[in-house]
Amino acid sequence: MKFHYARSCxxxxxxxxxxxxxxxxxAGIVHFSAFFPFLxxxxxxxxxxxxxxxxxxxxxxGHLTWPRVAATCDYTGTAKFEDLLSIEVAVEHLGTKxxxxxxxxxxxxxxxxxxxxTAVCCRLTADxxxxxxxxxxxxxxxxxxxxxx
Amino acid sequence: MKFHYARSCxxxxxxxxxxxxxxxxxAGIVHFSAFFPFLxxxxxxxxxxxxxxxxxxxxxxGHLTWPRVAATCDYTGTAKFEDLLSIEVAVEHLGTKxxxxxxxxxxxxxxxxxxxxTAVCCRLTADxxxxxxxxxxxxxxxxxxxxxx
Amino acid sequence: MKFHYARSCxxxxxxxxxxxxxxxxxAGIVHFSAFFPFLxxxxxxxxxxxxxxxxxxxxxxGHLTWPRVAATCDYTGTAKFEDLLSIEVAVEHLGTKxxxxxxxxxxxxxxxxxxxxTAVCCRLTADxxxxxxxxxxxxxxxxxxxxxx
Amino acid sequence: MKFHYARSCxxxxxxxxxxxxxxxxxAGIVHFSAFFPFLxxxxxxxxxxxxxxxxxxxxxxGHLTWPRVAATCDYTGTAKFEDLLSIEVAVEHLGTKxxxxxxxxxxxxxxxxxxxxTAVCCRLTADxxxxxxxxxxxxxxxxxxxxxx
Numbered sequence: 001m002k003f004h005y006a007r008s009c010x011x012x013x014x015x016x017x018x019x020x021x022x023x024x025x026x027a028g029i030v031h032f033s034a035f036f037p038f039l040x041x042x043x044x045x046x047x048x049x050x051x052x053x054x055x056x057x058x059x060x061x062g063h064l065t066w067p068r069v070a071a072t073c074d075y076t077g078t079a080k081f082e083d084l085l086s087i088e089v090a091v092e093h094l095g096t097k098x099x100x101x102x103x104x105x106x107x108x109x110x111x112x113x114x115x116x117x118t119a120v121c122c123r124l125t126a127d128x129x130x131x132x133x134x135x136x137x138x139x140x141x142x143x144x145x146x147x148x149x
Numbered sequence: 150m151k152f153h154y155a156r157s158c159x160x161x162x163x164x165x166x167x168x169x170x171x172x173x174x175x176a177g178i179v180h181f182s183a184f185f186p187f188l189x190x191x192x193x194x195x196x197x198x199x200x201x202x203x204x205x206x207x208x209x210x211g212h213l214t215w216p217r218v219a220a221t222c223d224y225t226g227t228a229k230f231e232d233l234l235s236i237e238v239a240v241e242h243l244g245t246k247x248x249x250x251x252x253x254x255x256x257x258x259x260x261x262x263x264x265x266x267t268a269v270c271c272r273l274t275a276d277x278x279x280x281x282x283x284x285x286x287x288x289x290x291x292x293x294x295x296x297x298x
Numbered sequence: 299m300k301f302h303y304a305r306s307c308x309x310x311x312x313x314x315x316x317x318x319x320x321x322x323x324x325a326g327i328v329h330f331s332a333f334f335p336f337l338x339x340x341x342x343x344x345x346x347x348x349x350x351x352x353x354x355x356x357x358x359x360g361h362l363t364w365p366r367v368a369a370t371c372d373y374t375g376t377a378k379f380e381d382l383l384s385i386e387v388a389v390e391h392l393g394t395k396x397x398x399x400x401x402x403x404x405x406x407x408x409x410x411x412x413x414x415x416t417a418v419c420c421r422l423t424a425d426x427x428x429x430x431x432x433x434x435x436x437x438x439x440x441x442x443x444x445x446x447x
Numbered sequence: 448m449k450f451h452y453a454r455s456c457x458x459x460x461x462x463x464x465x466x467x468x469x470x471x472x473x474a475g476i477v478h479f480s481a482f483f484p485f486l487x488x489x490x491x492x493x494x495x496x497x498x499x500x501x502x503x504x505x506x507x508x509g510h511l512t513w514p515r516v517a518a519t520c521d522y523t524g525t526a527k528f529e530d531l532l533s534i535e536v537a538v539e540h541l542g543t544k545x546x547x548x549x550x551x552x553x554x555x556x557x558x559x560x561x562x563x564x565t566a567v568c569c570r571l572t573a574d575x576x577x578x579x580x581x582x583x584x585x586x587x588x589x590x591x592x593x594x595x596x
Binding site: 175176177180181182183185186189214216217218219220221222223224225227273277 | 332334368
Binding site: 169 | 467468469484487488491495500501502528529
C-alpha cells in the first residue's frame with residue numbers, strides 16, 4: 001500500500017493532504033487549479049498553528065482579513081487520486097501591509113510544484129468595506145517566526 | 150464536429166452548458182457532484198428569466214433568499230469534456246414556503262440525469278438572520294408560470 | 299477555540315473534516331453541492347479502512363469500480379469556514395450488483411445533513427468499457443461488516 | 448438590471464461568462480482559485496475557435512495534449528455572483544514546444560485580473576505515456592494567428 005507519509009519538510013511549517021477524487025480531471029491527474037485551494041488551506045492551517053485566523057475578529061466588530069493579490073504555481077510533476085502530498089509553507093516576504101507565502105508541494109519527497117500566494121492585510125468593516133492597513137505588530141511577530149531562510 | 154445544440158426541451162425552461170475540464174474526473178467523465186452546481190445555475194437562470202433573483206433585495210435592507218433543504222440526482226448516463234448538455238427545469242411543487250424544482254439533463258437528446266432541488270423561501274436580514282416566510286404573491290405567480298404538467 | 303472533535307459516531311465508520319474556504323459560498327456557508335464530495339471522500343476512506351479501493355485493480359488489467367447511480371442529501375443545518383464536521387457512514391443496502399451508503403453529517407454533535415450514495419459494481423476494462431457485475435464475494439463480506447442496523 | 452455585456456476586447460479572442468454561485472466564497476466574492484478554470488475554459492474556447500482541441504486525436508490512437516507547467520494571476524479587483532465577466536486571451540509567447548497564453552479579465556470594462564497559463568505540447572499515447580514534442584506546424588500557424596502585439 002502506498003499510504004505512507006512523506007517526511008522531508010525543510011520549511012518552517014508542513015502539512016499533508018490526501019488527493020480526493022473531486023480534485024482529479026479527465027487527464028487522470030489532479031487538475032492544475034486544484035492546487036490553489038490546497039495552498040490556501042495550508043496557509044490557513046499555518047495561521048491556526050500561530051493562533052491566528054484568516055478572518056480574525058477585531059474589537060470594533062470588524063475583521064482582519066487577507067485578500068489575495070497574486071498567485072503563482074510552477075508544476076514540475078503530477079499527483080493522482082489517493083496520493084498523499086506534503087505541503088510546506090514559509091513566509092517569503094513580509095512587507096508593511098502584505099505577506100508573500102512560498103510553498104513546496106511534494107509527493108513521496110519529490111517536489112511536484114512550487115508556488116506563492118501574496119495577500120494584503122485588510123480591515124473588513126461590519127458593513128463590508130475593505131481597507132488595507134499595516135500588519136499589526138503581534139501578527140507580524142508571529143508571521144516572522146515562520147519566515148524562510 | 151459535435152458542437153450542435155440538443156433541441157428537445159419538453160419543460161417550461163431549458164438552458165445549455167458545455168462541459169468544462171474542471172468538471173471532469175479521473176474516470177474521464179463529469180464528476181457526479183458537478184451536476185449539482187449545473188442544476189443550481191439553471192435554477193438561477195430560470196429565476197432571472199422571470200425577473201427574479203435568488204438573492205432578491207427587500208425594502209428593509211434584507212434579502213429574499215432560498216436556502217436548499219434537499220437535493221437528489223439519479224444518473225442514467227454520463228457526460229464528457231466539451232459535451233453540450235441541455236438542462237430542463239420546471240417547478241414540480243409549490244408549497245406555502247417552499248418550492249421543488251425538477252430537472253432533466255440531456256446529452257444529444259438522451260436523458261443522462263433527472264434531479265430535484267427543494268428550496269425554502271427565507272428572509273435574510275442585514276445582520277445575517279434567516280427566517281422562513283410564505284412565498285410572496287408576486288413571486289408565487291411567476292413560479293406558477295413555469296410549473297410542470 | 300472551537301477546534302475540538304465531535305465524538306458522537308453511531309454508525310460503523312466515522313471520519314472528520316475541517317471546512318475549507320473553497321467550500322463556502324457568498325451566503326457565508328458551505329455550498330450545498332460541496333457536501334457530495336465530502337460524502338464520496340468518506341466512502342473512499344471507509345473502503346480504504348476495509349482494504350478496498352474505489353478503483354481496485356483486477357488480474358486482467360482492468361479495474362473494479364463503482365459509478366454512482368443516485369445521490370440524495372437532506373439539509374437540516376449549515377456549516378461554516380473552519381467548522382469541524384464528523385461524517386458517519388454505513389452500508390444501508392447491499393444488492394447483487396449495487397450498494398447504497400447512508401451518511402449522517404454532524405457539526406458539534408448536531409446533525410446538519412443526512413445523505414445517500416448508490417453505486418453499482420462495475421468492471422472497467424483497460425480500453426474504457428464499463429460493465430456492471432455482481433459484487434465479488436470478498437468485497438461483499440467486507441461491505442457487510444459495515445452494514446447499518 | 449446589470450446584465451449587459453462588457454465590450455472592450457483588445458486582444459485577439461474574447462469570451463464572456465457569468466459568475467455562478469459555486470464560484471463565490473464566504474467573503475462574498477469569487478474565490479481566487481476559481482479564476483484558473485475560467486482561464487482554462489477561455490483557452491479551450493479559443494482552441495475550438497481555431498479548429499483545435501486541448502485533446503486532439505492523433506493518427507496513431509494517441510492524442511496531442513497540453514499539460515500546464517505554470518499559472519499566474521494578479522488580482523486587481525473582485526467579482527460577485529451574477530457578474531458578467533469578459534475574458535480576453537492572446538498567445539503571448541510561442542516556443543518550440545510550449546505556449547504561454549496571456550489573459551485579461553474585465554468586469555464592466557475594468558480589468559480585475561491579468562493572468563498567464565503556460566502549457567507544453569505533448570503526445571499522450573493510448574497507454575498513458577506523455578512526451579513533450581515540438582508544436583506541429585499546422586497547430587503553430589493557428590496559434591500564431593492569435594498572438595498578442
